[in-house]
Amino acid sequence: MFSKAFRVKSNTAIKGSDRRKLRTDVAAAFPALSSEQLSELVPNREELNLVKLYAHKGDAVTVYANNRNPVLFEMEKTFYPTVYTLWSYPDLLPAFSTWPPVLQRLAGGADLMLPGVMVPSCGLPPVQQGTLCAITLVGNRAPVAVGVATMSTAEMLAAGMKGKGFTVLHAYMDHLWGFGDKSYPPTIAPLVAEPAELESTGDDDEKGLELDSNLCIAPSLQMDIGNLSLQEGDGCARLMEEEPSETGAAEMAEDIAEFQPEMEDGRTPQDRMDELLHQCFFHALKCKVKKSELPLLTSTFLRNHMFSCCPEGQQLDIKKSSYKKLSKFLQYMQQQKIVQVKELNKGVESIVDIDWKHADIRSFVVPEVFSAVSTAPESKCGDGEQLYHAPEIIPLYGVSAKMAPLFQESGHKKGSILSSSDVRNIIISYVKTNELVDETNKNFVKVNPILCDCLLDKWEQDKISKLKWDDLLSRCLEQLQPYHQVTFFGHEPIVRKGNLDPIDITIAQRSSNKKVTIIKNLELYGLDPQLVATTLQQRVQASATINSLPGAKDRVQVQIQGNQINHLAKLLLEEYQLQRKYIQGLEKAPKLNRKK
The missing domain is CATH 3.30.780.10 (SUI1-like domain)
Structure with a gap:
């Protein structure tokens, strides 16, 4: 549901009476929560916001955020916990385990198929169809997704653990998780030992690996997990079972090990991405960038130079590195006195100087896997043109001191920044709440004292008693302070005051x-x-x-x-x-x- 960006309709603070009602509703939805846990989840005094948004498919969702982190979301009068909440209360929902490689598919909007569910020796948790469940990874009890069971536990076993098991609503690394502080799942030891690791037989001549003896699967449910492959179709990743091979349990376990991330050299995927990032950076400085190009926008440097230095078959993704952002990586390189970065325009950084005599640049050796074409300096700019992504520009509006009384009822103060749709919805709600729609002609709105002070000039205040809806909204937008939001490809949105110069x-x-x-x-x-x-x-x-x-x-x-x-x-x-x-x-x- 949150695999793609959503649109925020409003973001307001929750009042005391609404907190009490929310606490009552959450207690009814999750009776397993103690009174102390309930007070932590819905605090009395801490910052608690109500965010109304529209998912990319048009679903209306209400999100409750505690100190910026979304803790609950509500759809069709049903409450669901987020992964942030489940990390604090991992036993709130019945949990089912899957393998780590499946997580990326879940975050991309996929549902969880039953062949991807690990069956422990103690059996699966007993659930009914429609039960809200948590999804964990093998070896860690911290939930990484929230879903609804499509069938009962008995039906799952009767089906031979085939078919779709859970409709995933929210997962770690999706956009709802990104709405919070983007923290990582904690490590919570499982209550019962799980067969997360495979033990080697110790015979180098035999490539067989034995399954942990704790993994006991009923004979009717045994399958060749190593031959499970991920496929995408109709928005969900399906774990398709291929024809079973004639190999024994040892070869099956070897395939399972290949299904999990390889770390034979002891390095994590983050370490490998850091190494690739450094390689592309020094390769670009040594072979791509010319002195005449400086100052060079950091986004252009990444797009036109670093990406082209990435070896074939690999993908450079800064978000998967330890730096997370290009700006932090370049800041580190600036501390090493390799490059000098300045913000020539507000929110837009450029590389203004490069020390080509630096020892790290001079000692860098271009990998042999690169062809002569990729290592040669770029003589054509056509590739750069194709890689350019036009920024997403959204006009925004700030609440001025004059307009603050009009937006006070909706919980917005002076300086609050809103989109045009937010402004429209707030004005419409204000008019209807105060019963200002003209009874004789609903195309007109009666001007009360607040509308008069906020929207009318002095010479108009004694002459105008009604305004058309379009005139009302256009006057409101004119009185608000102009802002704009610019989102460059691969970067966080930048909000600036004033209109964007063409x-x-x-x-x-x-x-x-x-x-x-x-x-x-x-x-x-x-x-x-x-x-x-x-x-x-x-x-x-x-x-x-x-x-x-x-x-x-x-x-x-x-x-x-x-x-x-x-x-x-x-x-x-x-x-x-x-x-x-x-x-x-x-x-x-x-x-x-x-x-x-």
């Missing part, structure tokens, strides 16, 4: 009646001015330069000979997929000569 294109006259095209504000949209200049220069065969932007510190503008707006429009609109409303000056393009 890419400004102008035509200037130079000596000898020559025209030049000047482009400003490319950096605000994650575009590398040097890359844009080089691309245009190659396409139109005209000289292009980068100059300092007058009146702006550490900002540059691209200048190219002639009126090149038609070529620039094709580049920005068609290839970079930027919206026309964020580009200013396209109307100055020269008219194309029509052939008779």
Whole structure:
């Protein structure tokens, strides 16, 4: 349900009376909670928020957050605990165990199939169809997912542990988990020893491995777990059982070991990703980046240089490294005095200097697996164009002091930042709550004293007693402070005050009646001015330069000979997929000569 980004409708603090009602409802939903645990989950004084959101499929969900961490979510008047809550109360729900490689599929929106459920020696927990259950990983009692059983335990066993077992609603690493502090699951020892590890027979000539004697599966339920493979279909990962082989238990156990993450060299996946990150970083500095490209946007450096240095068959994912973010990794490299990073624009960092004489760069050896094409410096910018992702831009609105009385009822104070849909919903709720809809004509809203002070000018206050709905909403948006949110590919959203300046294109006259095209504000949209200049220069065969932007510190503008707006429009609109409303000056393009 939360495998994709959701849209937040509102985020308000819960009042005292609502807390008491919530505590009563949670106690009825989870009778296993003691009074002390209930007070911890729904505290009296700590920060507790009610977040209304829409999932990517349109489901309306209410989330209750305690100190920013979502602890409960409610759908169709049914409460569900999040993984944050289950880590504190691991015995709140009946738990079923699966293998670690399945977790990534669950976080991606997959349901849990019965062949992926581990059957312990003590048997499966007794549940009925529709029972809310927790899903854990073998060897750790900390739940990593919350799901609803599609059949009873007896039906699971009767079906030979085949088919879909659980409809997964929420999992560790999905977007609801990301709404909190993104902490990792704790390590909670299982109550009963589980066969999480396989023991070697000690014979090097035999490749057989024996299963732990604690794993006792009924003969009717025995299957070749090693031949289980993950497949995606209709939004759920299916564990498909292939034809059983004729090998014995030893070969079956060997396949199970291959099914789990390999760590023969003693390194964790995070250590390996750190090593790959360092390799791509030094490879890019040594073979890709030129001094003429500086200052270089950090996003461009990652997208155009580091990704191209990743060996074939591997994928660079900074989130899986110990650094988690590119900014933290570059900050570490800056402490090592390898690169120098500055925030030339608010929220946008650039590499401004590189010490190519640094011992770490000079001693780095390019891996032999790279072909001559991948190790050669980039002479074409086409690859960079294809890798560019237009940023997601969302207009936001801040509650000003003048508008604070109007938003006070909804729990928003001065400085609260809202989306246009949030503003619309709050205004509609305010009008209906205060019964301001005109009885004679529902297209009009009666202006009460608060609306009068917030939305009307002094000369209008004695003349206007009603407003149309559209006029009411447009006046409200005009009175709020403009903000905007920019989300660059692979980065956290950035919220800035004011409206986002468009890419400004102008035509200037130079000596000898020559025209030049000047482009400003490319950096605000994650575009590398040097890359844009080089691309245009190659396409139109005209000289292009980068100059300092007058009146702006550490900002540059691209200048190219002639009126090149038609070529620039094709580049920005068609290839970079930027919206026309964020580009200013396209109307100055020269008219194309029509052939008779």
